[in-house]
Amino acid sequence: MRSDRLLYELEPEGFGGRHCESWDQWRQKANVALPNFPDDVLEQWVYRHWKGVLCNWGWLDFQSMRFELEQWETEKIQSLIKTPHQEVVDKLSSRMSNALFQRSWLVQDMQKHGTWPVAPIVLHYERDIDVMQGKVMKAPYNLLEGHHRLAYLLRLAEQDADLASTHSVWIARIPLH
Template identity: 30%
Template sequence: MKVPPVKGYGDSAESFEDYYGRWPSRFGNFPKCVVENWVHRHWGEFDSRWRDKSPELFEFELVELNNDQVMQVGHIGNWMKELDYWGDELFRNRIRQSTWLAKYMLSEGTTPSPIIVAPNASGLTHPKGGPMHPNQLIEGHMRLAYLRGMIRHQYAELKPMHSVWHVSLPASSFKLLPSGPNAGP
């Protein structure tokens, strides 16, 4: 059994409540918040990149990270430059500041829902290709961008701790990077 598709995704997607009502017990390892913010909200990406990675073996743990630890979360390729640009835009772009996410984060000093990070992803290849970061961001790109911007700009309302979902990914479901003296960079 696979994670069920979101009916009508990309057009008129079913509500989260309806989707979660169909969520199989086999995937009871997924917290409701993760199903809502990752699987349901980003079905197209989840389906194409993560659905075939044995999600029934993913293990989630809700943790608290301080601001220094948040700054250690990374991504593949040059994504962090893009995320930091978005985070800087939070402080100089009024249109960006007017979004629901920006309003929430600027008033509350943290994210409205936890980002998802794989803290032990070294040696795994990301589904998009390329090596995963040791603290690989899985979901929550804009939230991480804004949070990093708030940290870097020493935003007065910034909270000292932030809820984050840590996910352990089954290495057997991911292409492993070569290791050893001849592995390359």
């Protein structure tokens, strides 16, 4: 079942404006509509990126999604996580050599801790899915949220930086109907 209508109903009041509904207020209605979503996932994905979630992922069945927080080694992340927006990840990754991006709080935090501060969200699916404009979500793992984090981790790995042995990853699964 598509989630477009549900996501429209979950729009944070004032989204994109100065006086957006607070996370705590919004979470109350979101927890009722999406009881299987961990607060971390709700906040970093649906609340913060509501319009992008609606436009890019509204066709997914959010009410059937289940989440599990897993620990993955860097090599597993490098080899298994794909995205139909690989050009965005590549562009962000290449920017890490720019001195301006080196001052980014996220880059500095990841260099300091060897991992990301918040787990990205990855969809596990059994088959490739055509999504839009000739793009394909390649099975079995596709990034839903966390393109900056993935790009920076991949670049740190390329540079042989001192990385944590494992990294947290939210795995979303949708049972096939």
